[in-house]
Structures are given as structure tokens and as C-alpha cells.
Amino acid sequence: MEGVREKELRERLLRPILRELRDGAKDQVVVGGLEGLIQNLARPFPELLTLFQGYGAKTPEERLPVLEAALRLLEDGAPPRLPQAQERPRPGKLSPQDPAHLLVPPQGRKKLAELGLRTVRDVLHHYPRRYEDRRALPGVRYLEEGQKATLSVRVLSKELVKTPKKGMQLVQVRAQDAWGWRLTLVWFNQPWVLAQIAEGATLIVTGRVQRRGGVQLWVEHFEDEGTESLSTGRIVPIYPAKEGVGQAFLRRTVHRALEAALPLPDPLGAYREEEGLPEYTEALRAIHFPEDEEALKRALLRLKFDEYLLLELKALLDAGGMVLGRAFRVEKAWVEAFKRALPFPLTGAQERVMAEIAKDMQSPRQMARLLQGDVGSGKTVVAAFALYLAARNGAQGALMAPTEILAQQHYGNLTRYLFPLGVRVELLLGSMSQREKEAAMARLLSGEAQVAVGTHALIQEGVGFRDLGLAVVDEEHRFGVLQRRALLKMAQVPPDVLVMSATPIPRSLALTLYGDLEVSVLDEMPPGRIPVKTKVLPHRLRLQAYAFAREEVRKGHQVFVVAPAIEESEELELKAATALYEELKGLLPEVRMALLHGRMPAREKDGVMEAFRQGAFDLLVSTTVIEVGVDIPRATLMVVENAERFGLAQLHQLRGRVGRGGLPGYAILIAGEAGQKTLRRLRVLEESADGFYIAEMDLKLRGPGELRGTRQSGYPELRLGDLAEDTEVIEGARALAKRILEMDPDLSLPQHQALKDELRAQAERIGFREVI
Known part of the structure; x- marks a missing residue:
């Protein structure tokens, strides 16, 4: 042996x-x-x-x-x-x-x-990108002018025709269908096609029909049917391919793989029947060569489920699986005391999410929850509630924000909510003097301060906690997962985690991007919050926006102007912002202006934003670095140039910067390209103030590839999944992933071997490091 x-x-x-x-x-x-x-x-x-x-x-x-x-x-x-x-x-x-x-x-x-x-x-797993129904291909006699058609024909003769126009050649192939009706197949400037076609061969051809003294088909794609039946008489797969790699070759190769490798162990095992899904082997056959539409539908559902299950398993395993933390006490009297201390009533959504958080914190498992809420929906109050519960249990909490100005804003709000309840909040920033930092760190280490608020300064060397029980991370995509983990390592026992985001993300995308987190949504705005009035203007009318801006400044209000987004070029974006800044100085000479861009050092950016907040400037020209959640109470107008270059969710978030101080807010979206499709997309913002509806529309109109900026770690390509349609499938796959890992944290049980093998095999393909 x-x-x-x-x-x-x-x-x-x-x-x-x-x-x-x-x-x-x-x-x-x-x-x-x-x-x-x-x-x-x-x-x-x-x-x-x-x-x-x-x-x-x-x-x-x-x-x-x-x-x-x-x-x-x-x-x-x-x-x-x-x-x-x-x-x-x-x-x-x-x-x-x-x-x-x-x-x-x-x-x-x-x-x-x-x-x-x-x-x-x-x-x-090289799945078809689409299918053609070739069970009953049309005959030549039924073809109509301008129609795009696929049909089966037999080659009678072929020739290369030179036209009077210099450099123009046509390949013409005479052919007939099964009923004897004739047509001419035409290729434009592709003389090499002659060598690929044999007289007497049967071809499957796709092209545009012309009826001019006979039927012509201007061929866009063709393949030799040969003697096999994989290209006709069935629902036929069309695969992703490159030039020189034919569809017939791919079908034969996939067919051989199916014959040689199947049957395979089913990664879902006994869970398959519980989920009502077809067998793995059956699904693989049907995704490539379906017998009918129903078989294809079932195969797609099964393989989508597998795809999402692997994503969710990977996310949970990456996060350490189901981690044991501490079980906090939650007493009804504490909850009521917190509510009484607030200067305003809670919304129903806040009450619901606070109950979800309280339930999580009472569990012996580590809380890992994403709190999503539109701008102004009251996320900070919910975070304050979680921090208060930790403090009542004798533990400490920390809230980490991406910028100093946002950290200071959180510090002010949390102090207002928690100080009346006897909870001391400490601020820790990189810009503080060494003496101030040391004093703050001493109070955290001794436990005198129960809540710490700061930037990444919280995870710098020398910072420690007496007993960190809860970590709150605001706008995590501005940090990344590694910074979150660095904060968690400062605790003796795995602390509960609450991640907050004001970026509206469709539920399907949140469940996959943040697969290791439960998702809570604040989908209700506090009473009295006036929606920002939004107007889309074509570029020819853009000066109207600046006339309105002049009027707002005369009223003592402030204005944001955002320069066009230029993908993957911060330098070009800076040039665009600088050019716009110079133009507006000439257009509005009486207006006090400042420029903000991503090339500035963080401290300088914070300084400009603070000066704007204090009223030192009337108008701020900026790239897209305007900070999430920063309150400028007198800002009432947001103007976005070339708005078509932004996603709807990003535009919605930008307009959320205005109208936050009780004054009416306005957003003017200037469309540099005023096509009907562009205007229709932008007018979604005129019609709705619901960030989550807008995010769903953004997902449908642009796809997940455009939305990946929501997380630094990126988003893997889906082969079959459709995030705009698959929320229910994702939720089912996520529930099963959690159930499996609760029973078998490292997939070591025999019944999970095939699933473990599949997870390992897929890891490299979709860019994951090996997690088990």
C-alpha cells in the first residue's frame, strides 16, 4: 500500500x-x-x-x-x-x-x-450565449425582404465575382432548400470563403434577405452541417467564440465532453430534491442541447443556483464561516430609555432594523450585518442604538469613517444621542496632536470611554481597547475588507460587526457583494424630509442651470457643481473640473468659488469641505469625490455636467448632498448627449426619489459590470446569473449555504465532498483564492 x-x-x-x-x-x-x-x-x-x-x-x-x-x-x-x-x-x-x-x-x-x-x-461550463430554434427552419419561398433568417441549404455551385468597383469582390453560391427552392448566398469581400465550401455540402446559413430578381441571402454566419445532427433539427446552442473557432467545432467538442465525462457526482446531493431542482448531469446536458424550452428553463435555474451557492459559500468561508462571538443582554427598559432620549420619533423602518440588530446581538454568533439606507434615512441613529447596547453590557464600540470631516459629523451626532444616556464618546483623528491622541487612547484602553469614533487612525499602532464588543464601519467600500478585519483584530473575542452604506444597492447585488453579511434596509424616510426636485436639461440649455445657481447664491444658499465623470482617468477628470471652474469664474464673477478634486491630499480636501460648510464659499466645483453623508445645511442646488456619464444610483447619491438643512433642494442634470435613450434613463430621477427603486433601474439598464465600484474587492463574472432578475434564486442559495456551513463548517463530511471539489475547481476560474 x-x-x-x-x-x-x-x-x-x-x-x-x-x-x-x-x-x-x-x-x-x-x-x-x-x-x-x-x-x-x-x-x-x-x-x-x-x-x-x-x-x-x-x-x-x-x-x-x-x-x-x-x-x-x-x-x-x-x-x-x-x-x-x-x-x-x-x-x-x-x-x-x-x-x-x-x-x-x-x-x-x-x-x-x-x-x-x-x-x-x-x-x-462553456455555456451557450444564446440559442436558435432550428427544429423547423423556414423554406426559401417564405422568406421576406429585409428579414434576418437561418436556413438549411445544399450547395449547387460557387464562384468569385469581381465587380466594376475597384477592390470589391463577391462570393456567390447557388443553393437550394429541401423543397427545391433556389437562392443565392452572397459574401462581400471574403474570397477565402470559397475554399471552405464544397459543392454538394449542406450549410446552415444566417443572413439578411434581399428579393431582387430572385432571392439573395447576404450571409453573416455559416457552418457546414456535415453528417452530424448537432446544428439542425433541434434547439441549437450558439457559443462565445473567436474568429477562426467555428460553432460546429464547439458543438462537437462539448458533445464529446458530455459523452466522455458524464455522469458526474451531484454537488447538491440530497439538497437537490429539497430545492426542487433537476440533477446536475441532466442540467449540464440540457444547458447545451435542450430537448425543449422547459428543459432549458430548468437547466438554467439549476446551474444558476449552483453558481450563486458557490459565491455565497466562498463569501462565508472567506469571512471565517459562522463565527462564535458573545451574547449581549438586551432589556426592554434599555430600548425604551434609548427611544425616550432621542429628540425625534423613529420611523417604522428604524424600529424594524433595530429589532433585527438586537436579535443578532443577543445571539452567541457574531453579528455580521449590512445596514443600507438612503441619504437621510437615519442610519446613524440605528448605529447609536447598537453602540448603546454594547455599552450597557460593559463592552466598548468603535465607529470607523472614511474621512475626518465625516468622523467629526458622526462624533457630534453620537454624542448628542448617547451623552444623555451616560455613554462617553471619544474622537480619534490623524490630524490631532500627539498629546490629544495619547489622551484619547488612554481613555479607550482604560474603558473610561465606551465609544470611539475615528478614521483609519483607529487601527494605527498604539491604539487599543479594554474590551471591544462592536465594530461599526461606515461606507466600507472606501476602506476595503482588510481595514474592517484590522479593526476586528483589536478585540479579545470576535466583536459584532455593523457595516453601513448610503450607496443604494439592489438586494440581489448586496446579497452577492456582501455575501458574508445579513442585509437590513432602511426604506423609509423621516417625516418632513422634502424630496430634492430634479430637472434634466439638454446641453444647449445648460446656462439656465447657472442662472438658477446665481439666484440661489443671492438668497444666501450654496451650490455644488460636479464635473463630468471620465472613466479610469483621474487626470482627465481633473482637467475637466479645472476647465469648468475657470469657465464659471468668468460666468459668475460675483460668486465665491472653490475647487475640489481627487488629486488633493486628504487633509486639504477636508479643509476645503470644512470651509464650504462654514460658508467661506458659495459654490464648490468638484469631481465625484464629494464626501458621502457630509451635511452642508445651506447647500440647496446640485448641478451635474454630462450627467449621462454617471449611473442613476450615483446621481441619486449626489443629489442627496443638498436640501439637508430644512431648505428645499434642487438638482439639475445636464445631458451632454441628448438622445432619447439617454433622456429616458435620466428622467427616472425626475420621477422617483426612492434610492432602491433607482438602483434596481440602474441594474436593469446598465448591468452589474457598471456597478462594481460598490466594493473594492471587485465582483466576479457570472456566466448564467442575472442580478436584475435572480433575487429569489440568490436568497435560496444563500440560505442553503448558511445551513450547510452551520452543519459542516469546513465541508469535511462525505456528503459535501462533491460540493467541496466543485468549489475548489471554480475558485481559480472566477478569481478566488482557495478558501478550503
């Missing part, structure tokens, strides 16, 4: 060899090259040492057979036979981790590599 040490060594060698295969045999997965690693580790396997001699000097094509032979040796104990140059695809059973090139003849290997299909699993 093989020794344990030798088995471990085999597994240790297999990992880099499999990664090398997936990477296209580029010899970049190990520092110093794979040959050096093999020479160091593989002494018990002399055959491997011989096999990898000179590996670094070989081309990627020459390395592939070496890797395949090494896999056979390590997995099966078979001798390291190098395959012959013309070896055909290996028949018989394949495993998902086998190299994909075993499915195709040698000339097909390059095509798979171009699409990044390294393993059989990659091929199985």
Missing part, C-alpha cells in the same frame, strides 16, 4: 501541473519554472525527473504532452508515455480535470487554448 507521505507528495505535485495546464503551459505558475520544482520535489519519482528535463526550453505546444504524461503517472501510476504527434482524442471515460485537448484532434488544440478551455470541466 502506498505510504501516506508518498500520497501527499503526489497531491502536492499534481496541483502545479494542473494549474500549468489551465494556464496554457506558459511555465509561469511557479517562480523559477516548473522544471526546478519537479527537480526539488520529485526524487521518489525518477520517471518525472526524466520527463521534465529541458521543460523550460520547450514551446507551450511541446509542453502539453509532457504535462499529460505526468498526470497519467501521478494519477494512475501509468508509465509516462509521450503521445504521438497525430494522436486522436482519447476515447472512453474522462474526468473533469483531464486536459481539454483530449477531446479534439491535434489541430483543434489551439482553438481550445484561444478560448481559455484548458480542462474538460472548462468545456462543460
Whole structure:
């Protein structure tokens, strides 16, 4: 029997060899090259040492057979036979981790590599981007002028026609359908097509119909039906591909993978029936070659569920799974005392979320909750309630904000809410003197101060707590997950965590971006808050916005003007803001102005914002760095130039900067490009003041790819999922992920082995580090 040490060594060698295969045999997965690693580790396997001699000097094509032979040796104990140059695809059973090139003849290997299909699993999960119903293709006689059609025809003859116009050539192919009706297939300036078409061949062609003295089809796509039936008489998959990689080739390759690798163990196991989903093997077959629309619908649902389940499992495992913390006491008298001390009544949404937080804090598990609320919905009051409960239990709380001005604002509000209840709040900022910092840190370490409010200064060396029980992080995307974790490490026992965000995120996106957090939403505004009146103006009328700005300044009010967003170019954005600033100085010479941009040091930005808040300026020209949640009580007007370059949710958040001091607020969105589609999108903001409705519309109109800025860590690509439609599926997958990890925190039980294997296999593909 093989020794344990030798088995471990085999597994240790297999990992880099499999990664090398997936990477296209580029010899970049190990520092110093794979040959050096093999020479160091593989002494018990002399055959491997011989096999990898000179590996670094070989081309990627020459390395592939070496890797395949090494896999056979390590997995099966078979001798390291190098395959012959013309070896055909290996028949018989394949495993998902086998190299994909075993499915195709040698000339097909390059095509798979171009699409990044390294393993059989990659091929199985290369899902179609759309489908064509070819169960009953139309006949030529039924084609109409201008129609785009797909049909099956037999080639009668072909020729290359040179036209009188210089450099213009047409490929013309005479063909007929199954009923004998004839047409001419036309390719414009593609003479190479002639060599790809044989007389007597059956083609599947797609193109635009012209009826001019006969039927012509100007071909956009074609494929040779050949002798197989994967391209006609069925619902046919159309795959993501590159030039030179044909659809017929991909269908044959996927079909071989399905035949060679299935059936596979079901990652959901017994949970599949509980969720009412089809078997994994059945779903993989149907996603590629569905028998009918219902089979395709069920397959999509199953594989979407798997995709979201893996995302949620990864998020929970990354966060440390279900962490045990401390169970706080919550007494009804405390809750009532907190409410009585407030200078205003709570909204129903605040009452509901506070109850959710109290329930979490009473649990022995660590609270990990995301609190979402539109600008002005009262998140700080809810955070104050959680901090008050921690203090009543003898523990301390900390609130970390992204900027000093926002930290100071939180400090003022929390002191107003908590001081009457006997809770001392301490402020800790990087700009404080060393003496002030040391005094504040001493009060935190002794426990004299029960709540700390600050910036990243809270996680600097020398800061400590007597007993940190609750961490509140405001606008976490401005920090990142690492800063949150640094704050948590300052506690003796894992503290409860409350993450706050004023960026409206659709529930489906929140559940995936923040998969490790429960989600609470403040979806109700306090009474008396007047919605900001919003107007969309075409660019030709933009001077009206500045005439209105002049009037607001004359009333003693203040104005924000936001320069256009320029993607991935802070320098160009700065130039645009500077140019706008200079233009407005000439247009409004009597108005006191300041400029704010992302290139300024943090302290200088805070200084400009503080001066604006104190009334030193009437108008602030800014890039999109205007701080979230900062109160400028006399700011009443927000003007956004080139508003079409911003997302709806971002525009909604920008307009939330005005009308916060009891004065009416106005937002003017200037559309630099005034097409009907642009104006229709922007007018969503004229019609609604509901940040979550606007975020949902943003998701539908722009897609999640445009919304990834909501979290520094980025967002993985979904192959099948549709965040605008899949909220229910995501919630089901998340509930199951939590249930599985409660029972089996590291997926070590036998019934979870297939799920664990799938999670590991998918980790590298979607950019996750290995978590189990």
C-alpha cells in the first residue's frame, strides 16, 4: 500500500501541473519554472525527473504532452508515455480535470487554448450565449425582404465575382432548400470563403434577405452541417467564440465532453430534491442541447443556483464561516430609555432594523450585518442604538469613517444621542496632536470611554481597547475588507460587526457583494424630509442651470457643481473640473468659488469641505469625490455636467448632498448627449426619489459590470446569473449555504465532498483564492 507521505507528495505535485495546464503551459505558475520544482520535489519519482528535463526550453505546444504524461503517472501510476504527434482524442471515460485537448484532434488544440478551455470541466461550463430554434427552419419561398433568417441549404455551385468597383469582390453560391427552392448566398469581400465550401455540402446559413430578381441571402454566419445532427433539427446552442473557432467545432467538442465525462457526482446531493431542482448531469446536458424550452428553463435555474451557492459559500468561508462571538443582554427598559432620549420619533423602518440588530446581538454568533439606507434615512441613529447596547453590557464600540470631516459629523451626532444616556464618546483623528491622541487612547484602553469614533487612525499602532464588543464601519467600500478585519483584530473575542452604506444597492447585488453579511434596509424616510426636485436639461440649455445657481447664491444658499465623470482617468477628470471652474469664474464673477478634486491630499480636501460648510464659499466645483453623508445645511442646488456619464444610483447619491438643512433642494442634470435613450434613463430621477427603486433601474439598464465600484474587492463574472432578475434564486442559495456551513463548517463530511471539489475547481476560474 502506498505510504501516506508518498500520497501527499503526489497531491502536492499534481496541483502545479494542473494549474500549468489551465494556464496554457506558459511555465509561469511557479517562480523559477516548473522544471526546478519537479527537480526539488520529485526524487521518489525518477520517471518525472526524466520527463521534465529541458521543460523550460520547450514551446507551450511541446509542453502539453509532457504535462499529460505526468498526470497519467501521478494519477494512475501509468508509465509516462509521450503521445504521438497525430494522436486522436482519447476515447472512453474522462474526468473533469483531464486536459481539454483530449477531446479534439491535434489541430483543434489551439482553438481550445484561444478560448481559455484548458480542462474538460472548462468545456462543460462553456455555456451557450444564446440559442436558435432550428427544429423547423423556414423554406426559401417564405422568406421576406429585409428579414434576418437561418436556413438549411445544399450547395449547387460557387464562384468569385469581381465587380466594376475597384477592390470589391463577391462570393456567390447557388443553393437550394429541401423543397427545391433556389437562392443565392452572397459574401462581400471574403474570397477565402470559397475554399471552405464544397459543392454538394449542406450549410446552415444566417443572413439578411434581399428579393431582387430572385432571392439573395447576404450571409453573416455559416457552418457546414456535415453528417452530424448537432446544428439542425433541434434547439441549437450558439457559443462565445473567436474568429477562426467555428460553432460546429464547439458543438462537437462539448458533445464529446458530455459523452466522455458524464455522469458526474451531484454537488447538491440530497439538497437537490429539497430545492426542487433537476440533477446536475441532466442540467449540464440540457444547458447545451435542450430537448425543449422547459428543459432549458430548468437547466438554467439549476446551474444558476449552483453558481450563486458557490459565491455565497466562498463569501462565508472567506469571512471565517459562522463565527462564535458573545451574547449581549438586551432589556426592554434599555430600548425604551434609548427611544425616550432621542429628540425625534423613529420611523417604522428604524424600529424594524433595530429589532433585527438586537436579535443578532443577543445571539452567541457574531453579528455580521449590512445596514443600507438612503441619504437621510437615519442610519446613524440605528448605529447609536447598537453602540448603546454594547455599552450597557460593559463592552466598548468603535465607529470607523472614511474621512475626518465625516468622523467629526458622526462624533457630534453620537454624542448628542448617547451623552444623555451616560455613554462617553471619544474622537480619534490623524490630524490631532500627539498629546490629544495619547489622551484619547488612554481613555479607550482604560474603558473610561465606551465609544470611539475615528478614521483609519483607529487601527494605527498604539491604539487599543479594554474590551471591544462592536465594530461599526461606515461606507466600507472606501476602506476595503482588510481595514474592517484590522479593526476586528483589536478585540479579545470576535466583536459584532455593523457595516453601513448610503450607496443604494439592489438586494440581489448586496446579497452577492456582501455575501458574508445579513442585509437590513432602511426604506423609509423621516417625516418632513422634502424630496430634492430634479430637472434634466439638454446641453444647449445648460446656462439656465447657472442662472438658477446665481439666484440661489443671492438668497444666501450654496451650490455644488460636479464635473463630468471620465472613466479610469483621474487626470482627465481633473482637467475637466479645472476647465469648468475657470469657465464659471468668468460666468459668475460675483460668486465665491472653490475647487475640489481627487488629486488633493486628504487633509486639504477636508479643509476645503470644512470651509464650504462654514460658508467661506458659495459654490464648490468638484469631481465625484464629494464626501458621502457630509451635511452642508445651506447647500440647496446640485448641478451635474454630462450627467449621462454617471449611473442613476450615483446621481441619486449626489443629489442627496443638498436640501439637508430644512431648505428645499434642487438638482439639475445636464445631458451632454441628448438622445432619447439617454433622456429616458435620466428622467427616472425626475420621477422617483426612492434610492432602491433607482438602483434596481440602474441594474436593469446598465448591468452589474457598471456597478462594481460598490466594493473594492471587485465582483466576479457570472456566466448564467442575472442580478436584475435572480433575487429569489440568490436568497435560496444563500440560505442553503448558511445551513450547510452551520452543519459542516469546513465541508469535511462525505456528503459535501462533491460540493467541496466543485468549489475548489471554480475558485481559480472566477478569481478566488482557495478558501478550503
